[in-house]
Amino acid sequence: MATKNDATGTATAVEFNGDTYQVPPAEDWDLDVLEAIDDSKMTLALRALLGDEQYAKFRATNKKVRDLGAFFEAAGKSVGAGNS
Known part of the structure; x- marks a missing residue:
């Protein structure tokens, strides 16, 4: 399922360990x-x-390696990656 940001093509703010990162919609990776x-x-x-x-x-x-995996999980959820 596409998120609203996917539809508009705008980046999504991903909060992770106290910082905010801007991640493009999954279809724009x-x-x-x-x-x-x-x-x-x-x-x-x-x-x-x-x-x-x-x-x-x-x-x-x-x-840590776990931080890397956790970030990709958080970013993927935020932009709807892997959702059907």
């Missing part, structure tokens, strides 16, 4: 993000999704 996920290169996927500035903010406060 760059193919580099999906290829990195397919190749299990999750840090590369996150950098492709967030861009350098937001990625640096994420890395400054999130240091």
Whole structure:
């Protein structure tokens, strides 16, 4: 199911560990993000999704593998990725 932001093409604010990140609608994720996920290169996927500035903010406060997985779960839920 598409979210309202998917319909308008605007980024969704994802709150994670006290910070806010802007994530594009799932249908607008760059193919580099999906290829990195397919190749299990999750840090590369996150950098492709967030861009350098937001990625640096994420890395400054999130240091564990579990943080990376939790962020993708939160972002996916926020933008409706994986919903049918």
